[in-house]
Amino acid sequence: MRQDLETLQQWIQPDSSVLDLGCGDGALLAHLRDSKNVIGYGLEINQSQIVECIKKKVNVIEQDLDLGLDNFDSNSFDMVIMTQALQAVHYPDRVIDDMLRVGKECIITFPNFGYWRCRLFLLAKGKMPVSKLLPYTWYNTPNIHLCTFADFESMCQRKNLKILNRTVVDMNYRDGVMMRIYPNLFGETAVYHITK
Secondary structure, three states, X not given: OOHHHHHHHHHOOOOOEEEEEOOOOOHHXXXXXXXXXXXXXXXXOOHHHHHHHHHOOOEEEEOOHHHOOOXXXXXXXXXXXXXXXXXXXOOHHHHHHHHHHHEXXXXXXXXXXXXXXXXXXXXXXXOOOXXXXXXXXXXXXXXXXXXOHHHHHHHHHHOOOEEEEEEEEOOOOOOOHHHHHOHHHHOOEEEEEEEO
């Protein structure tokens, strides 16, 4: 399992209910089911990923996150998770509002566009950065809303959301001293745990 998923699973209580938005192949939900007795559902739009979820016996629903979560009642999950998908939705702030309506708490991960290598690439080449974490060119990227740690925290403040935990990691999902001191400059991936 990816290290960012390993990091965030520590914030999920045993026997809780989890909704995973953009669940991919269902690896996180399968792990949580097997290790923490979590009851989980995943939402995914990619057909091949849905097939992988079914192979893992993960409950999965085909759904476009941009269409909202109106098919779920308020407070129907203990935790709602969205990993590496915030930047790919059309209205990230609306998705977060919906996540916090459906779940008591949320965990969100996203790539940090303020990372020093992205800044250097833009400065040196005058082009949008292409990296292992952001491997697409500007015209074919699914990432339509890139942001930084500072941007995300400003949005949380504006919406009066409480940041319960924050972890900053590099592309290998390790943390370090410089990432803790200057997260917006040295952190490649953000892992946030928030609530209302």
